[in-house]
Amino acid sequence: MQDTPGVIGVVLAGGGSRRMGRDKALLEWRGQPLLDHLRARLWAAGCQAVVTSRAAPGCIADLYPDRGPLGGIHAVLRSRPAVDYLVVPVDMPLLSVALLRGLIAAGRDHGHCYYRHSFLPCYLSGDPALPERLAQRLRRGDLALGGFLRALRARALDGGDAAAFLNTNTPEAWRRATALDAAPQTLCKEIGS
Numbered sequence: 001m002q003d004t005p006g007v008i009g010v011v012l013a014g015g016g017s018r019r020m021g022r023d024k025a026l027l028e029w030r031g032q033p034l035l036d037h038l039r040a041r042l043w044a045a046g047c048q049a050v051v052t053s054r055a056a057p058g059c060i061a062d063l064y065p066d067r068g069p070l071g072g073i074h075a076v077l078r079s080r081p082a083v084d085y086l087v088v089p090v091d092m093p094l095l096s097v098a099l100l101r102g103l104i105a106a107g108r109d110h111g112h113c114y115y116r117h118s119f120l121p122c123y124l125s126g127d128p129a130l131p132e133r134l135a136q137r138l139r140r141g142d143l144a145l146g147g148f149l150r151a152l153r154a155r156a157l158d159g160g161d162a163a164a165f166l167n168t169n170t171p172e173a174w175r176r177a178t179a180l181d182a183a184p185q186t187l188c189k190e191i192g193s
């Protein structure tokens with residue numbers, strides 16, 4: 001697929017991974033760290049560039065640390081405020097390129113959006129006021145991503161298989177994702193998607 005001009009892919013990877021007990025971004029998925037897997041998916045979806053939100057060399061570190069995903073999104077938006085962003089969490093290995101492309105297409109037509117299954121991934125369309133709006137929320141401790149998306153009147157999209165949004169927050173969820181990856185047909189039915 002051709003690049004989608006103006007859309008920057010973002011992998012959020014600055015969380016504490018407390019429930020997993022080790023850094024989720026570095027878990028091995030199909031022979032590479034999860035972080036690289038998600039980066040590759042964003043490239044394949046046609047993002048013009050891909051950045052990582054994380055306190056590490058070459059990444060964009062949070063300006064408001066330990067504030068959760070919104071803190072990471074804020075730092076990235078501050079770095080390039082007037083472009084469109086496709087934001088993914090590092091812990092959804094089953095997100096498909098097709099789903100990400102669908103989000104980009106909807107975002108380009110309608111602006112801010114996400115799938116009903118989950119607030120992440122989400123598409124944020126370029127608005128120079130967004131970084132300051134986010135900073136205000138972070139300063140007052142309003143850290144819920146859903147609240148932010150609702151305040152933006154982001155569109156909730158139908159579609160997508162629930163299994164694709166499996167959040168691998170715990171070792172048990174990781175085992176489940178690995179099993180789904182190995183036998184998608186059977187296990188998708190099993191979890192009711």
Ligand SMILES: Nc1nc2c(ncn2[C@@H]2O[C@H](COP(=O)(O)OP(=O)(O)OP(=O)(O)O)[C@@H](O)[C@H]2O)c(=O)[nH]1
Binds near residue numbers: 019024069073088
């Ligand atoms: N940049 C950044 N990303 C974050 C932060 N907190 C969470 N994330 C990312 O946001 C996504 C969802 O995070 P969660 O699963 O809710 O939190 P987590 O910290 O990764 O995991 P727990 O410690 O188990 O809650 C993941 O991709 C995280 O890496 C943060 O403070 N800064």
